[in-house]
Amino acid sequence: MEKTNSRLDQMKQFIDKKTFDSPSPFSHWLKPIIKEVSYGSLKCEFTIRKDMTNPMGMLHGGVSAGIIDDIIGATIFSMDLSHPFTTINNYIDYFAPAMEGDIIEAQTSVVKLGRQIINLQCEIWLPSKKRLIARGYSNMIRIEKP
Amino acid sequence: MEKTNSRLDQMKQFIDKKTFDSPSPFSHWLKPIIKEVSYGSLKCEFTIRKDMTNPMGMLHGGVSAGIIDDIIGATIFSMDLSHPFTTINNYIDYFAPAMEGDIIEAQTSVVKLGRQIINLQCEIWLPSKKRLIARGYSNMIRIEKP
Amino acid sequence: MEKTNSRLDQMKQFIDKKTFDSPSPFSHWLKPIIKEVSYGSLKCEFTIRKDMTNPMGMLHGGVSAGIIDDIIGATIFSMDLSHPFTTINNYIDYFAPAMEGDIIEAQTSVVKLGRQIINLQCEIWLPSKKRLIARGYSNMIRIEKP
Amino acid sequence: MEKTNSRLDQMKQFIDKKTFDSPSPFSHWLKPIIKEVSYGSLKCEFTIRKDMTNPMGMLHGGVSAGIIDDIIGATIFSMDLSHPFTTINNYIDYFAPAMEGDIIEAQTSVVKLGRQIINLQCEIWLPSKKRLIARGYSNMIRIEKP
Numbered sequence: 001m002e003k004t005n006s007r008l009d010q011m012k013q014f015i016d017k018k019t020f021d022s023p024s025p026f027s028h029w030l031k032p033i034i035k036e037v038s039y040g041s042l043k044c045e046f047t048i049r050k051d052m053t054n055p056m057g058m059l060h061g062g063v064s065a066g067i068i069d070d071i072i073g074a075t076i077f078s079m080d081l082s083h084p085f086t087t088i089n090n091y092i093d094y095f096a097p098a099m100e101g102d103i104i105e106a107q108t109s110v111v112k113l114g115r116q117i118i119n120l121q122c123e124i125w126l127p128s129k130k131r132l133i134a135r136g137y138s139n140m141i142r143i144e145k146p
Numbered sequence: 147m148e149k150t151n152s153r154l155d156q157m158k159q160f161i162d163k164k165t166f167d168s169p170s171p172f173s174h175w176l177k178p179i180i181k182e183v184s185y186g187s188l189k190c191e192f193t194i195r196k197d198m199t200n201p202m203g204m205l206h207g208g209v210s211a212g213i214i215d216d217i218i219g220a221t222i223f224s225m226d227l228s229h230p231f232t233t234i235n236n237y238i239d240y241f242a243p244a245m246e247g248d249i250i251e252a253q254t255s256v257v258k259l260g261r262q263i264i265n266l267q268c269e270i271w272l273p274s275k276k277r278l279i280a281r282g283y284s285n286m287i288r289i290e291k292p
Numbered sequence: 293m294e295k296t297n298s299r300l301d302q303m304k305q306f307i308d309k310k311t312f313d314s315p316s317p318f319s320h321w322l323k324p325i326i327k328e329v330s331y332g333s334l335k336c337e338f339t340i341r342k343d344m345t346n347p348m349g350m351l352h353g354g355v356s357a358g359i360i361d362d363i364i365g366a367t368i369f370s371m372d373l374s375h376p377f378t379t380i381n382n383y384i385d386y387f388a389p390a391m392e393g394d395i396i397e398a399q400t401s402v403v404k405l406g407r408q409i410i411n412l413q414c415e416i417w418l419p420s421k422k423r424l425i426a427r428g429y430s431n432m433i434r435i436e437k438p
Numbered sequence: 439m440e441k442t443n444s445r446l447d448q449m450k451q452f453i454d455k456k457t458f459d460s461p462s463p464f465s466h467w468l469k470p471i472i473k474e475v476s477y478g479s480l481k482c483e484f485t486i487r488k489d490m491t492n493p494m495g496m497l498h499g500g501v502s503a504g505i506i507d508d509i510i511g512a513t514i515f516s517m518d519l520s521h522p523f524t525t526i527n528n529y530i531d532y533f534a535p536a537m538e539g540d541i542i543e544a545q546t547s548v549v550k551l552g553r554q555i556i557n558l559q560c561e562i563w564l565p566s567k568k569r570l571i572a573r574g575y576s577n578m579i580r581i582e583k584p
Binding site: 023024025026028029030050051052053054055060061062063065066067068069070073077086087088089090091092093094 | 169170171172174175176196197198199200201206207208209211212213214215216219223232233234235236237238239240
Binding site: 237 | 380381383408409431433436
């Protein structure tokens with residue numbers, strides 16, 4: 001039986017919608033389109049705009065990092081855990097470029113669900129070329145209520 | 147004797163200017179103000195806008211990552227090396243929050259200047275609180291001309 | 293059709309053998325037992341000895357790192373590539389402890405096979421508890437012949 | 439005023455001694471010689487033995503990782519904090535080789551001392567060539583007493 005909760009149900013409503021009511025202002029800038037969401041996994045699509053590129057017209061590494069960090073955070077949000085979590089660190093390997101106008105997909109999964117630390121990964125793919133663009137990992141720590 | 151070159155001279159012209167002709171579209175979005183630049187080191191100031199924040203009104207980790215990646219790239223650019231370089235990976239530790247409206251400073255330095263790989267670090271500080279916000283590291287690899 | 297080569301064939305001879313003629317002195321200290329090997333993937337078993345532990349009697353994080361680095365190197369070796377490769381960086385997340393006397397398994401896979409950079413991962417498992425102990429990633433760079 | 443405590447005093451007794459009563463069995467294998475120790479910083483010297491090398495006769499990356507992890511742990515130990523700490527992750531960049539017989543120095547420092555997380559770095563140097571061999575970073579998390 002798959003776990004569910006009201007946040008997951010809410011995010012499922014936004015699948016394939018061009019805009020949704022994200023509580024994250026930076027997420028609004030990234031303009032993800034939710035493609036799939038389940039407990040501990042989120043897949044979003046992004047169109048690479050000019051303001052997401054580097055001087056070579058490629059997806060800027062910093063925007064890849066932003067996408068990875070943002071949808072890892074959204075994945076935690078979707079799990080509707082009893083405490084908030086914050087990022088300790090992230091690590092990203094860059095593998096291949098994607099260009100302005102390309103549609104990329106980012107998909108998260110939980111590597112290890114600890115009580116205090118959750119480790120997640122996120123892959124960015126360029127589906128049109130079946131190419132892995134980047135893969136990142138984050139450790140998220142539970143924020144104790146004061 | 148300090149190394150210099152025409153790109154460094156050009157970047158020095160932009161010190162304290164609110165806008166400058168960056169070749170990086172994502173850099174335009176980040177709106178850095180150059181404070182100091184020398185061979186292998188760049189210090190920029192950023193004002194945290196609402197669209198750079200997460201749901202808690204704090205600087206989004208993905209934007210910190212974007213800043214680190216962007217000004218590490220600009221540092222390499224300013225070194226005017228004989229070949230272009232691209233990012234293999236980056237790693238970031240997050241230490242403390244900064245809020246919408248805060249002015250932060252990011253400063254790069256070269257950790258190891260190899261022939262094929264350059265390793266750089268970037269620290270983000272919140273000067274008003276003398277607080278280290280984040281520190282990141284990147285390996286940049288020389289792109290061989292075909 | 294699975295790729296093969298004489299090094300792979302040689303390593304397959306050592307499957308389940310307690311000792312083998314590794315060219316790596318540190319590998320001799322780690323005493324891996326090869327369980328499976330194929331092009332780009334290697335699975336080895338290790339018994340945690342006292343000299344591999346920390347003050348709490350647990351597998352020392354530095355030994356986990358050593359195992360990950362060593363069998364990633366052995367995986368590259370087994371691929372019998374035209375050039376040697378050296379490690380640029382590695383990143384490890386630690387998830388759970390293993391104790392002196394425990395038998396652990398480490399398994400590598402190629403994340404991205406580039407021309408100049410190969411990215412690999414290695415997971416360490418404690419099979420008796422079906423527990424992921426640690427996961428690490430390395431970027432290996434091709435050494436150009438002078 | 440420099441912070442001190444009985445553990446620091448104890449470690450200072452072992453400066454320049456070839457053996458000391460480390461509580462870490464893996465540390466015994468590494469055979470560090472303490473050169474300097476103060477609150478949050480530890481410098482140790484290591485001689486590269488054959489069993490610490492890779493097939494090219496160089497310091498094995500996994501042993502560098504072991505050294506970094508071990509003396510970061512010893513630094514935390516020397517701080518005599520109210521709680522034990524465990525490693526969440528570590529990240530290492532490799533810069534240059536060192537050979538069997540070389541004497542290397544590893545030195546730690548605290549990057550950020552948080553209440554729940556301590557971030558430390560460790561540099562490995564080859565003093566005879568004034569060369570930075572590797573640099574690593576770890577996040578250590580406080581273990582809550584049950």
